[in-house]
Every structure is written in structure tokens, then in C-alpha cells.
Amino acid sequence: MPENTPLAYFLHSAGPAARPVLVLGWSLAALCVGVCVIVGILLMTAVFHRRGATGHRMTERGGGRAVLAGTVISTMLLLAALIYMLWVLAVVASPSREPALTITVTAYDWWWKADYGEGSPQRFSTANEIHIPVGEPVLVELKSADVIHAFWVPSLAGKTQTIPGQVNRQWIEADKPGVYRGQCTQYCGAQHAHMAFEVVAQNPQDYANWYDAQARPATLPATVDATRGQHVFVERCAGCHAVRGSNAAGVQAPDLTHLLARRLIAAGTLTNTPQNMMEWIAHAQEIKPQSLMPDIKLSPNDSRDLAAYLATLN
Numbered sequence: 001m002p003e004n005t006p007l008a009y010f011l012h013s014a015g016p017a018a019r020p021v022l023v024l025g026w027s028l029a030a031l032c033v034g035v036c037v038i039v040g041i042l043l044m045t046a047v048f049h050r051r052g053a054t055g056h057r058m059t060e061r062g063g064g065r066a067v068l069a070g071t072v073i074s075t076m077l078l079l080a081a082l083i084y085m086l087w088v089l090a091v092v093a094s095p096s097r098e099p100a101l102t103i104t105v106t107a108y109d110w111w112w113k114a115d116y117g118e119g120s121p122q123r124f125s126t127a128n129e130i131h132i133p134v135g136e137p138v139l140v141e142l143k144s145a146d147v148i149h150a151f152w153v154p155s156l157a158g159k160t161q162t163i164p165g166q167v168n169r170q171w172i173e174a175d176k177p178g179v180y181r182g183q184c185t186q187y188c189g190a191q192h193a194h195m196a197f198e199v200v201a202q203n204p205q206d207y208a209n210w211y212d213a214q215a216r217p218a219t220l221p222a223t224v225d226a227t228r229g230q231h232v233f234v235e236r237c238a239g240c241h242a243v244r245g246s247n248a249a250g251v252q253a254p255d256l257t258h259l260l261a262r263r264l265i266a267a268g269t270l271t272n273t274p275q276n277m278m279e280w281i282a283h284a285q286e287i288k289p290q291s292l293m294p295d296i297k298l299s300p301n302d303s304r305d306l307a308a309y310l311a312t313l314n
């Protein structure tokens with residue numbers, strides 16, 4: 001099964017922070033199934049044994065011994081499971097070496113902002129698509145802009161809540177290049193289910209190229225349509241959205257500087273095609289009801305110009 005299908009993505013582990021948790025999960029499932037089967041067999045034995053017997057009751061002593069054996073075995077199994085769980089918690093608590101890279105991820109109703117290079121001139125912000133280099137532990141600092149959300153990339157690590165006013169930390173590491181789906185796992189309102197993201201693990205060179213491209217400001221619009229579209233954008237969109245290198249500097253919505261570089265838009269809701277983009281702008285409230293982006297009515301001309309401008313945000 002391909003790793004990225006919805007059915008498979010939580011059944012695979014792709015990094016050292018996730019693997020011990022996956023093995024733990026399967027082990028506990030196997031233990032529970034085993035206990036159920038054994039109890040079932042004992043129960044059946046008891047039921048049929050009674051039927052065959054001619055009115056004898058189990059002796060007091062035999063009953064006591066069975067209770068004792070059951071108690072001792074259950075206690076030992078539960079204790080072993082507890083020790084194993086605590087051991088796994090300790091193993092995944094911190095990476096084998098200090099993470100060289102820190103990404104700040106802020107959860108919003110209902111999307112994710114990822115900030116890179118904080119405190120450096122190379123800093124930039126992107127949304128719903130988090131790139132990391134393979135084979136490197138990456139520290140993720142988790143914040144929330146509004147309510148409690150939870151950051152979860154099942155193939156890479158366990159879940160961690162994002163709590164307003166607090167910074168939570170989590171580390172992720174991918175063994176090989178790939179796209180690993182993530183999802184908010186703390187109910188946070190109407191569009192909680194449409195609050196997905198992707199972690200894209202790349203070879204160090206590809207990652208460096210991506211980083212350099214993201215750190216650049218947007219290219220200036222070169223055609224008449226695109227230039228007019230930029231005016232439309234500044235007037236209608238810049239209150240919420242930013243495009244670095246332009247006058248648009250809104251902070252409460254995804255940074256759109258390199259919008260075209262993303263595979264999906266609206267937190268995993270739509271694939272990023274020019275058609276879906278215009279559909280989203282006109283009907284955000286139909287596609288993602290109650291999302292914090294309103295439906296935006298544009299004249300056909302403005303719409304065409306805006307599309308030409310958005311097509312330059314590569």
C-alpha cells in the first residue's frame with residue numbers, strides 16, 4: 001500500500017520518533033487480543049463443563065486457586081505493559097543528537113503556519129507544508145494563535161498539543177524522502193477535520209534549494225494584468241495575507257509569497273490548481289464553512305487580473 005493513502009499513513013512509521021510507538025501499539029493490541037481469546041476459551045470450557053457435570057459444584061479450594069492464578073497473571077501482564085510503555089516514552093522523549101534545525105509551527109483556526117529561520121535574515125513563513133531534511137532530528141516549537149489544537153504526523157512522531165500562551169516542543173525525523181501527512185487531532189471547531197498539513201522530507205540538497213527559494217521575496221509582476229492583479233490583491237486580500245516584497249503584510253492568514261510551491265491549499269482541503277484557487281477565493285465559505293476567509297466577490301476583470309498575479313507567486 002502506498003505510504004500516503006489515508007488508510008496506511010498511521011500504520012507505517014518513517015522515523016525514529018514514531019517506530020517504538022508503532023511497535024508498542026501493535027504489541028498492546030496483540031496482548032489484548034490474546035487475553036480476550038484466552039478468557040473466551042476458559043469461559044467456554046466452564047460453560048460446557050457445567051453442562052456435562054451432574055450437579056457438582058466446584059470445590060471451594062479449586063475456585064480460590066483459579067482466582068489467585070488469574071490475579072497474579074493479570075497483574076504481571078499489566079505491570080510488564082506499564083514498564084514497556086514507560087520505556088518507550090523515555091526512548092522517544094529526545095532525539096539521539098541535538099536538532100540543528102528548529103521550525104516554529106503555529107496552529108490557527110483552521111490552518112498551520114510554519115516559521116523558518118527565526119532571528120536570521122533568511123527567515124520566512126509558509127503554511128500547511130513543512131519541509132525537513134531527511135536523517136536529521138528537527139525540533140518543532142508548537143504554538144497556538146487561538147484555541148487548543150494538536151500537531152500529529154503519525155508516521156513521524158506522536159501527537160503534541162498546541163496551547164495558547166505556551167510553547168510545546170516535539171521532535172520529528174524522517175529516514176527517507178517522502179510526503180507524510182499530518183492532522184490536527186484536538187477538536188477545535190467547525191473545520192477541525194479540514195486542518196491537515198504535509199511534512200515533506202527531502203535530501204539535504206533538495207531541502208537547501210527549497211529553503212533558498214522560500215527565503216527569496218516574491219518576483220515582481222511583469223505583465224499589465226499581473227500588475228493590476230497585484231493592486232486587487234493589496235486592496236482585497238492584504239488585510240489578512242502577506243506577500244513578501246509587496247505592500248501586502250497581513251498577519252492573520254497564510255503567507256502567500258510562494259503560494260504556487262505548495263501542493264495543497266486551505267490546509268489540505270484542495271489541490272493547488274489555478275482553477276481550485278479561484279474557486280476557493282469566490283467560495284471559501286462553501287468549501288470550508290465558517291473558515292476565517294470570507295467569500296470574495298470580484299468583477300470578472302478583477303478576477304482575471306488577480307489570477308494572473310497569483311500565477312506569479314512561484
Ligand code: HEC
Pocket residue numbers: 109110111127128191233236237238239240241252253254256259262264265266267277280281288291292293294296306
Ligand atoms: C478576512 C481575512 C481574509 C481575507 C480578506 C482574505 N483571506 Fe485568504 N485566507 C484567510 C484565511 C484565514 C485562510 C486560511 C483558511 C483555512 O485554511 O482555514 C485563507 C486562505 C487562503 C488561501 C489558501 C492558502 C494556503 O496555502 O492554504 C488562498 C490562496 C487565499 N486565502 C487567497 C486569498 C485572496 C486571493 C484574497 C483576496 C481576494 C484573500 N485570500 C482574502 C483569510 C483571508
Ligand SMILES: [Cu+2]
Pocket residue numbers: 107110148149150184185186187188192195
Ligand atoms: Cu485544530
